[in-house]
Amino acid sequence: MEVNEQKLIQSILHGNTERYRYFMQKYGTQVLALIVRMVKDRQDAEELTQDVFVKVFNALSDFRGEASFRTWLMRIAYNTAQSYLRKHKPGIIKLKDDEQFSESVNDKDLDDEEKELDEQRIMQLYSAIDYLSLDEKTIITQYYLEEVLLKDIAFIMDIEPGTVYTRLHRIKKKLHNMIKRTEDEQRR
Amino acid sequence: MNKEDKEIRKALNIKYPTPQFQQKDWQSVVIKRISNKPASRRHIGWWIAAAVMACLILLTFTLCPKTDIKTVSSRQIIATNNSRPEKTKQPIIRSIKQKIDDKPIAVIQQKHHHQTHVKVLTNTTMTEDEIAFAINKNKEDFNRQIASFYTDIESDIEKYNRDDDIKGQISSIYSEINLEIDKLNREVTAQNAEVARMMVQLQYEQNAKATNNQ
Numbered sequence: 203m204e205v206n207e208q209k210l211i212q213s214i215l216h217g218n219t220e221r222y223r224y225f226m227q228k229y230g231t232q233v234l235a236l237i238v239r240m241v242k243d244r245q246d247a248e249e250l251t252q253d254v255f256v257k258v259f260n261a262l263s264d265f266r267g268e269a270s271f272r273t274w275l276m277r278i279a280y281n282t283a284q285s286y287l288r289k290h291k292p293g294i295i296k297l298k299d300d301e302q303f304s305e306s307v308n309d310k311d312l313d314d315e316e317k318e319l320d321e322q323r324i325m326q327l328y329s330a331i332d333y334l335s336l337d338e339k340t341i342i343t344q345y346y347l348e349e350v351l352l353k354d355i356a357f358i359m360d361i362e363p364g365t366v367y368t369r370l371h372r373i374k375k376k377l378h379n380m381i382k383r384t385e386d387e388q389r390r
Numbered sequence: 391m392n393k394e395d396k397e398i399r400k401a402l403n404i405k406y407p408t409p410q411f412q413q414k415d416w417q418s419v420v421i422k423r424i425s426n427k428p429a430s431r432r433h434i435g436w437w438i439a440a441a442v443m444a445c446l447i448l449l450t451f452t453l454c455p456k457t458d459i460k461t462v463s464s465r466q467i468i469a470t471n472n473s474r475p476e477k478t479k480q481p482i483i484r485s486i487k488q489k490i491d492d493k494p495i496a497v498i499q500q501k502h503h504h505q506t507h508v509k510v511l512t513n514t515t516m517t518e519d520e521i522a523f524a525i526n527k528n529k530e531d532f533n534r535q536i537a538s539f540y541t542d543i544e545s546d547i548e549k550y551n552r553d554d555d556i557k558g559q560i561s562s563i564y565s566e567i568n569l570e571i572d573k574l575n576r577e578v579t580a581q582n583a584e585v586a587r588m589m590v591q592l593q594y595e596q597n598a599k600a601t602n603n604q
Contacts, residue, residue, distance in 0.1 A: 219425050226417045231408065238409045248413055252420050259424045327401035343406055346399040377398065 207271045211262055226255055229272055232348060233279045239343050240283040240336060241290075250286055254279045273354045280340070280358050287336070323381065330380040338373050345370060 205224065214222050233254055238247035258278055265274060331339065340359065344350040352370070356363040413419075 219421065222424065223417055223421060226420060230411065230417070234409050234411060235406070239406045244409065244412065247409070248411060248416060251411075252416055252423070255420045256423050259420075324397055324401045324404070327397055328404050331401060331405050342398065343402055346395065346402050347406060347408070374394065374398070378394075 208267055211265060211271070214259075215263055222255075222259060225258075225271070225275070229275055230255075232272070233275065235348065236276060236279050236340070236344070237283045239339060240280075241286055246286070250282055251279070254282050257282065269354070269357050273350075273357050276344075276350070276354075277358045277360070326381045326384055327377060329384075330377045333380060334373065334376070338369065338376075341366060341369055342373055 207225075210221055210224060230251065234247055234251045237250050237254070238244055241247050241250065254275070258275055261278070265271065269277075331342075334342070337359065341355060344355050344358070345352070350358070352366045353363045356366045359366070
């Protein structure tokens, strides 16, 4: 049954704090996914996710419903991760966590059509993603993995929807060029 | 989703698989953290702050003299003026300073039909109502000044008109003088012609006399 989130927020504001658990159950993993991809440290990401939900709770009375609750929540998560990254310089980021993530890939989740895709090309893409900036990674993960609409990505990142569209196009071109360059080098 | 998009998605899936919380009771931790400060309590703080501010404003209005509350600067007030002479068509651009309590506060900027726009140029602690009252109190004097101003204009116009008369008279005198000069010129020409004719006559007589003598 579809829960009216606006009514739920009103109920929480009237003191039913326990009902806030609904939002954590529904969006917790998505918030963690966004943060973990940005900060690359699972433990820190989990702590930051908790901070995000505390922040959102404190700002709950300011939620006007202009965007969906999920988009608003993701925007706060994005800003929280950004300020974490500003405080913690890139040297502290644990890059080896990528390996840890790759171990947990569940091939069963991929459909048959995806299995037909050129594995070598995908691995090249996998490497190319490393060269993308943080914002570029956020855009493609939100768009392709979380299937967030471009206008919502724009809201989360506080940029124009047109800019998201242009950047997405540019990211694809960039990945394409990087793969082509790798292939050219391999041929030589 | 085209092939390229699927490839990107798969690569992303490998690189960034959906993470799961390792800390199972994280939701309870959050609930515990937020339970200490209900979200609605934040509003109570705002209400208290607003009430304190309202009290402070009320106290300020009650205790301070009214004249100190509002500063009037450069605002437009319209005062009625019935003393405008009908025959003067053009609006007056020249300004007249208004004085209230011997302090110049207003300058008439422009006048239209039966209305005078007064622009307050000097900073004053008087409220708008007080200025309007003071202007109305001085209205007769104010109107007298305007009437006097129109009289000045009229005398200026008369003066210009008088000047035009003088110019006409001078022009007429010039014409008369010119006529006189022409007349004199004509007389001189006639006299010169007579002199020339007499000279020729004299020369002729002298020649005739010389011939007879021979």
